[in-house]
Amino acid sequence: MGQKRLPQEIVRAFRTPLILFAEQVVAPGAQIEINQDALSASRDMIIDYLAISEDSFSTNNLVVGLGQTYLHMLDVNWGVAEGSKWLPGNNFGRIELFHNHPGDRSAAGIMNFANRFAAWGGLRWKHSEPWIYNPIDNLTIDFLRPAMPAGIAQAAAEPLRVSFSGVGQKTGLRRDSEVQGINVPQALGGAAPLPGTFSDNQRANNIGTDPIFMTDMSVSFPNRQGGGGAWNADIRLLNHFRMRVVPSVGDGWSRVQVPLIFYGVDMSPPYRVAYHKPEGGPIALEAGRKIAFDIVNNSAVTTNIQVALIGRIAPELGSAL
Secondary structure (H helix, E strand, O other): OOOOOOHHHHHOOOOEEEEEEEEEEEEEEEEEEEOOOOEOOOOEEEEEEEEEEEEEEOOOOOOOOOOOOOEEEEEEEEEEOOEEEOOOOOOOEEEHHHOOOOOOOOOOOOOOOOOOOOOOOOOEEEEEEEEEEOOOOOOOEEEOOOOOOOOOOOOOOOEEEEEEEEOOOOOOOEEEEEEEEEOOOOOOOOOOOOEEEEOOOOOOOOOOOEEEEEEEEHHHHHOOOHHHHHHHHHHHHHHOOEEEEEOOOOOOOOOOOEHHHHHHHHHOOOOEEEOOOOOOOOOEEEEEEEEEEEEEEEEOOOEEEEEEEEEEEEEHOOOOO
């Protein structure tokens, strides 16, 4: 790719997480380029991972089985705009070649996603560099349930929790913050989008005097049980439901609410998302530049292709790349 090699002290200064997200509905057999302003960096950014998933829930809800994936039917190429591509020329690689950061995506054990959404476990993202959570700061979750496809009913209201873990700068002790009470209400087919904002000042804020180096975050689904109903069985809802992390100080971690699946960089269900860790180190993307994805949908169904750039910024440095 020929990306710029940066001194490690500069790379480590980029601590604030940021996800750029775009999506596009792609017809069967079609080839498209996802090259939207949504994938353009508004300020200098370090990109640790590129990610691709697909959302057949919103486009083919009644056509496919619960949890059906068409991810393996995608071919891909990508590159920084006006630069070289991952694969030369107009070549495409299978999604299995793109996916080089497996993490924990087992279908059994701690991540029992094989037959239901989540009875134990969840999604986890281990940050490449810890972000600093200062005393008195707080976290808010902006949640979005897009319009439900016609013909399906979400089985019941369900809770989820978003947790943040780190180590105290002064004490060296583990610290955890958690936003609870995020409930996705029951919805009937064709129901309108539903936004929500959630915060928990007792659990989510840093009430001490010790800055915390936050090392990872997770999304969990407590008190879940297996059973019937679309919500319990259809893990495609990880692509449908979306959220954004908004600190009380500084910018949100994304411009828009991002599908839950993209918060599972290091732990997520199998077959739902492909992560690519750039060879030779993270990509330094200067402000105003963008990354384009070339996608071929080899499946026989229309599906919504979702892509994300997962990385970090250094707002206090201004232009640093």
